Amino acid sequence: MVTKCVNCPLARKPLFKPMSRDELAYMQRFKVGELVVDPRTSLLMEGSNSPQLYTTLRGMGLRYKTLPSGRRHVIGFVFPGDFIGLQAGVMGEMEHSVEASTSMTLCVFDRAEFWNFLKLRTDRAFDVIWLSAVEEHFLGEALATVGQRTAVEKVAWALVRFYRRGKMLHMVEHGSMPLPYKQQDLADALGLSLVHTNKTLAKLRDRQLANWSDGILSVHDVDRLAALAQDDGSEVVTRPLL
Amino acid sequence: MVTKCVNCPLARKPLFKPMSRDELAYMQRFKVGELVVDPRTSLLMEGSNSPQLYTTLRGMGLRYKTLPSGRRHVIGFVFPGDFIGLQAGVMGEMEHSVEASTSMTLCVFDRAEFWNFLKLRTDRAFDVIWLSAVEEHFLGEALATVGQRTAVEKVAWALVRFYRRGKMLHMVEHGSMPLPYKQQDLADALGLSLVHTNKTLAKLRDRQLANWSDGILSVHDVDRLAALAQDDGSEVVTRPLL
DNA sequence: CGCTAAATTGAGCCGAATCAAAAGTCGTGG
DNA sequence: CCACGACTTTTGATTCGGCTCAATTTAGCG
Structure with a gap:
């Protein structure tokens, strides 16, 4: 049974900006389905070019990069509500991998459709810019942490x-x-x-x-x-x- | 003497996507002036809320964060063509500082005006998203480097x-x-x-x-x-x- | 119960930090 | 023109935080 955006359990969490019923209903148009994966499944691979964008609905995972030497660096941890795949969506291919740590449920959005969506709703385009800025901020913090x-x-x-x-x-x-x-x-x-x-x-x-x-x-x-x-x-x- | 966008020396460098004469002329509308600073000048301070956005025209600088302990971590190096201040523009305040290493010349854009600009030209909004994604990519690389x-x-x-x-x-x-x-x-x-x-x-x-x-x-x-x-x-x- | 993966614990070592000091660079003023 | 001071780069000696190696315990699981 697929969750309807209007009933999205995440929207009620304090972490997120409140969304009106209308906005939620509108999102529904771009949700093409749900993806359920087992623990230890790779969602996206470095160098891959996934046609999909995801929002984590349930479960947790992690993003990581692998060096030529084989060593791995975990870039970040994926929590419910996290948006995944923007980099592939924008840059053509992923530069890091994403793996499920628990079983996960992801809302799937079609990439092409999504771009049109942003064109129509410029406010949502700003949300994407905003999210990128926050992620950048986080990575800066992480960098300072690992470095100092x-x-x-x-x-x-x-x-x-x-x-x-x-x-x-x-x-x-x-x-x-x-x-x-x-x-x-x-x-x-x-x-x-x-x-x-x-x-x-x-x-x-x-x-x-x-x-x-x-x-x-x-x-x-x-x-x-x-x-x-x-x-x-x-x-x-x-x-x-x- | 202020450089006109149409004559922008950066636009000809291979690093950047080609821009038509029209596009360059259009940018001119949002350039409110130029800022020239001496070496060692702070351009933006952690926690500050600058009303301006900049593009580096000449010179080089660096971005850094300071930890409570006083230690400093350099997040990145600013080269000509780099866009500065998006984080403050989006998130309200800067989470890192930017300092000039050499004497620098910066194109100054008005923040409020800039948002309108993006609303009108959705393709440029995508460019901003694209830039964020690249920056995110770079920070991921840096994180893996410092970590591994x-x-x-x-x-x-x-x-x-x-x-x-x-x-x-x-x-x-x-x-x-x-x-x-x-x-x-x-x-x-x-x-x-x-x-x-x-x-x-x-x-x-x-x-x-x-x-x-x-x-x-x-x-x-x-x-x-x-x-x-x-x-x-x-x-x-x-x-x-x- | 044997098997495999994760968490623990101990011992010894090494890469990089810290400490300390010298040497080169440059602007400034007498 | 040279001496002085402030900063940056360089080099050597010593120390230590965190790594590697190795083995043991704990926790599922078919």
Whole structure:
């Protein structure tokens, strides 16, 4: 059973800019279907040229790049509401891969149709520009993190990101949220080795700052964790949903 | 004497998508003037809210973020033709600073006017989306570099970037181009210490791979340098000019 | 129960950081 | 014209954060 845009469960989350019933109904015209994938499935491959654009409806995944040497760098983590495939849509081909970490459900939009849509609704085109700018901002933060922060700061920074994002998506209950990634994924995102990431996580656990085990992240005091992470920027901005 | 868009010296460089005389003339309507700054001048500050958008006409600069600890990370280097200020334009305020490394001349566009412009010319709005996507791509590469490459690979990677970009801008003559940055700038971009960056540059010089001294970068064999850098992607894509 | 993948833990090593100091560069003023 | 100060580049010595190697434990799962 395919979810109708009007009933989109994401639109109600605080992370997103409110959408009118009309807007949601209008989106429906471009949704050509839903894609359901199992964990560990590749959604988009580096160098591929997918004719589709997706919005994550359920589940989580990650974006990564592979170097010629075989090493992998995780560029970012995909959460519900994230828009995927814009780069391929614009640049002709993907420059990074996207893989499902959990089982995922994605809203599928037709690429060609989508461009027409943006031409008609210039306000939505601005939303896309806005999203790009936010993503750029995030990547800048990540770059500074990987480049300048120490291991503890890096891990703390990442957990704070996860937690804040989770909160805006109503995924947090009693200070805990699901975080279905492997330690290796986090290590590859922060430029740390698996072993050191593991030991750093243990350190945060010992200090009662954050506990990530069995796919559940628990944070008692986000602000204390953020302070440790040298993280000043606090609030997550509400973003448009596509 | 202000340069007229029709005579824009950048439009002829191979880096940019060809623009018709009409298009150039049209751009003129949104250019409200030129800004000339001395080296070491801050163009935009983190947290500021500039009402202007710029395109770099002459000179070079860099973008950077400062962490609460005081450490600085250089997000990227500004070359002629680069568009500056979109983030502030879209998100309300800058999340990184931009500083001039050499004396710079910038074409100034009025922000409010610019939005109207995009509404009228949807093709130009796509250009902006396209630019964002390319920038995102670059940041992804940089992230993977800082996260996964060794010191030699990092420095080689950066020099290859500079060189390729320079070539597309006709800045290279006899294998050499101006590169008016400090070693500290490169160090802060790659997440390396100044000392180690210096020693790594010396190593590349010894191996006859690249020589960057006195603000001049000389590369004998880009491909060999790129191979060392674990860099597969080769050509620089032509981009729209704003 | 054996098999495979993920998380842990310990030991030793190395790439890059830090510390320290010298040497080259350049503008400025006496 | 030279001396002075401020900055950048270079070089050497030493230290350490995080990596690699290696082995063990824990957690599903057919």
